[in-house]
Amino acid sequence: MRFFFKIILGLVALVFIALAIFLVPPHLQVRGVEPDLPDEAALRSLMAVENGPIAVRYIVNASQPVGDRALSHLSFLIEWENGNLFMIDAGMDEDTAAAFVELIGTLSGGGEGTFFGTVADQMADNIQQVKGVGFTHLHIDHTQGIGAFCDARGSGAELYQTDWQHDLQNFNTTEGAALLANSCLTRGALQDAPIMTSPNFPGLGIIGLGGHTPGSTLFAVGLKDHLWLFSGDTTNAHDDILSNTGKGFVYSNLLVPENTGRTEALRLWLRELDAENDINVVVSHDLEALQTTGMAPFAP
Numbered sequence: 102m103r104f105f106f107k108i109i110l111g112l113v114a115l116v117f118i119a120l121a122i123f124l125v126p127p128h129l130q131v132r133g134v135e136p137d138l139p140d141e142a143a144l145r146s147l148m149a150v151e152n153g154p155i156a157v158r159y160i161v162n163a164s165q166p167v168g169d170r171a172l173s174h175l176s177f178l179i180e181w182e183n184g185n186l187f188m189i190d191a192g193m194d195e196d197t198a199a200a201f202v203e204l205i206g207t208l209s210g211g212g213e214g215t216f217f218g219t220v221a222d223q224m225a226d227n228i229q230q231v232k233g234v235g236f237t238h239l240h241i242d243h244t245q246g247i248g249a250f251c252d253a254r255g256s257g258a259e260l261y262q263t264d265w266q267h268d269l270q271n272f273n274t275t276e277g278a279a280l281l282a283n284s285c286l287t288r289g290a291l292q293d294a295p296i297m298t299s300p301n302f303p304g305l306g307i308i309g310l311g312g313h314t315p316g317s318t319l320f321a322v323g324l325k326d327h328l329w330l331f332s333g334d335t336t337n338a339h340d341d342i343l344s345n346t347g348k349g350f351v352y353s354n355l356l357v358p359e360n361t362g363r364t365e366a367l368r369l370w371l372r373e374l375d376a377e378n379d380i381n382v383v384v385s386h387d388l389e390a391l392q393t394t395g396m397a398p399f400a401p
């Protein structure tokens with residue numbers, strides 16, 4: 102009996118050591134990305150630039166009920182007077198969306214999914230106007246749709262990402278990073294920090310966040326009278342920013358190695374900004390909260 106007990110104890114120890122070998126490096130990596138965050142005045146300066154964006158709209162790629170809310174997959178299109186568009190996140194194609202529904206079903210008891218069409222299909226001919234593309238982070242549900250995008254668009258669009266997003270991958274982002282590396286996108290140059298910008302897209306600010314993944318990025322869009330902050334998956338629900346709620350031990354430690362100290366700092370930073378009348382924080386997977394902001398869906 103004692104012999105078997107020792108074997109079981111040994112096996113448990115082995116599993117624990119294997120988990121540690123697998124998880125410690127990505128945890129150390131994500132904790133190494135904590136760049137300075139801009140203050141409200143610096144963010145507001147995006148609203149004052151000349152020839153800034155004139156509109157921002159959303160596209161719903163897919164959706165699935167999880168518990169008492171819907172887990173939606175959203176992409177965003179920023180529009181300028183000259184017709185140029187910038188796309189934030191690419192969603193998934195139908196097969197990948199179905200696989201994702203199954204994964205979430207297994208992990209979180211999510212229900213039946215609905216697929217609304219690839220982001221590329223939903224943009225129709227407007228896709229040719231997309232001159233820039235950015236990703237809130239490189240998880241597959243945000244990146245895989247770049248295949249359909251490139252099939253429809255061909256070359257000509259540039260990828261705008263921080264060095265953290267380009268250089269630092271873990272077991273959840275390697276596949277997405279490879280998709281981008283082999284895609285139709287060429288990398289565009291960014292200047293300044295902590296709000297990185299490109300003269301090609303005035304009024305768009307790109308800010309390294311870390312927290313959820315090393316490459317997690319916030320996109321700030323300064324319209325003349327409104328500031329939109331796209332916070333990706335820093336939280337999965339907008340309410341979690343208001344209530345300063347994390348994603349739980351299993352998610353943040355085992356499934357997605359997060360820097361939970363950083364995600365909390367980000368929630369508090371975003372909560373303060375979101376409290377302003379003319380600022381909205383937009384969470385990638387929360388369509389219900391987005392619909393309360395008055396942002397219109399993209400209509401080709």
Ligand SMILES: [Zn+2]
Pocket residue numbers: 240242243334385386
């Ligand atoms: Zn996501």
